[in-house]
Amino acid sequence: MRTQVAIIGAGPSGLLLGQLLYKAGIDNIIIEQRSADYVLGRIRAGVLEQVTVDLLKQAGADKRMNEEGLPHDGIELLFKGKRHRIDLNGLTGGKRVMVYGQTEVTRDLMEVRAQEGLTTVYEASHVQPVDFESDKPKVRYEKDGQVHEIECDFIAGCDGFHGICRASAPQDKIKTFEKVYPFGWLGLLSDTPPVSHELIYANTERGFALCSQRSATRSRYYLQVPLTDKVEDWSDEAFWEELKKRLDPEARANLVTGPSLEKSIAPLRSFVTEPMRFGRMFLAGDAAHIVPPTGAKGLNLAASDVGYLSQAFAQYYKEQSEAGIDRYSEQCLRRVWKAERFSWWMTSMLHNFPGEGEFNTKVQEAELDYIVHSEAGSTSLAENYVGLPLV
Ligand code: APR
Ligand code: PHB
Secondary structure, three states, X not given: OEOOEEEEOOOHHHXXXXXXXHHOOOOEEEEOOOOHHHHHOOOOOOEEOHHHHHHHHHOOOOHHHHHHOEEEOOEEEEEOOEEEEEOHHHHOOOOOEEEOOHHHHHHHXXXXXXXXXXXXXXXXXXXXXXXXXXXXXXXXXXEOOEEEEEEOOEEEEOOOOXXXXXXXXXXXXXXXXXXXXXXXXXXXXXXXXXXOOOEEEEOOOOOOEEEEEEEOOEEEEEEEEOOOOOHHHOOHHHHHHHHHHOOOHHHHHHOOOOOEEEEEEEEEEEEEEEOOEEOOEEEOHHHOEEOOHHHOOHHHHHHHHHHHHHHHHHHHHHHOOOHHHHHHHHHHHHHHHHHHHHHHHHHHXXXXXXXXXXXHHHXXXXXXXXXXXXXXXHHHHHHHHOOOOOO
């Protein structure tokens, strides 16, 4: 088999890249180690920046998002028992975010890919990028007991944090930066109406809480928990009781509880790989970087990476110019580090840090007080939350 771009991984990065390349007339094959259902079973974030919304439109995968997604013009910060609204729209000259689940984004991208009849190899094992430092790269994999090889011009490593592409990069040419936080997020999804029409980010003495949503009838809530906690330790009742304790009286009174559809614990991590290109292999999305979910940037960074990468490949094929692919890593990393900073900052401001003591709590409260009462402070939060422009 031969293709122009072999994409490893059918998460949001790989699927969006595949669709953007197809629209630009560039042939691609996706190789994924799991089944489509497994990929769709992962519940993840749900806030899309305008940049991501625009890329989904360009990919032709925006129909259901336009019908079912919820545009949000603000978020609320809850601290010292009171909620304060950040007017994202007013502070950014009319920008907003779209609340639409990553699972739905993935499903929509899978559907358009299937409609166009593009090749995705699911349940491939022993996937391996080969010879990517030469001009004849290949992807080797096994399927149904047979070894296959795809010859290509480029490999896109869209295979997530645990993928094979970053692991295959030459160790003397790669540098990684990491920060692990001493807590996790316990998430619960339920078919209950959201507690409030906008997201609530809460800093409380019992720890962080987030009230998010997927639709008018489906809610997603999170609680900061110690890393030692297990999902089995948390009954639905215990979750709701703890969430109530972390909300203000009005939200507590409005909270509708119900059985969980899904419950899981995710650790919080900041991680960046430099560079994001190794010869003819390009990393994108979680394969190259992880952000803690507090700033809702993971999926959006994945989208901007593949936006840049598709442009770079289009320039290569249409104009026979390598300028885009040569600039890719640096261009992505500038945006990645800004999102890393924002996610780290939101995480630092909103969580309880064990052992940091009351001084830290007081500084957090002062910072939140400053952010909500200073136009400069709230504008800085707002412009990062809605997403920095692509440069
Ligand atoms: N071979 C083939 N596929 C692989 C391999 C491998 N060796 N290793 C991993 N994969 C697949 C995974 O099964 C997964 O479907 O690559 C895909 C990577 O998808 P994601 O982890 O969702 O990463 P990405 O597409 O970059 O999406 C980033 O996901 O984790 C969130 O916050 C993150 O929202 C962001 C988004
Ligand atoms: C979510 O809805 O899952 C979500 C929303 C905002 C965040 C993180 C997660 O910051």
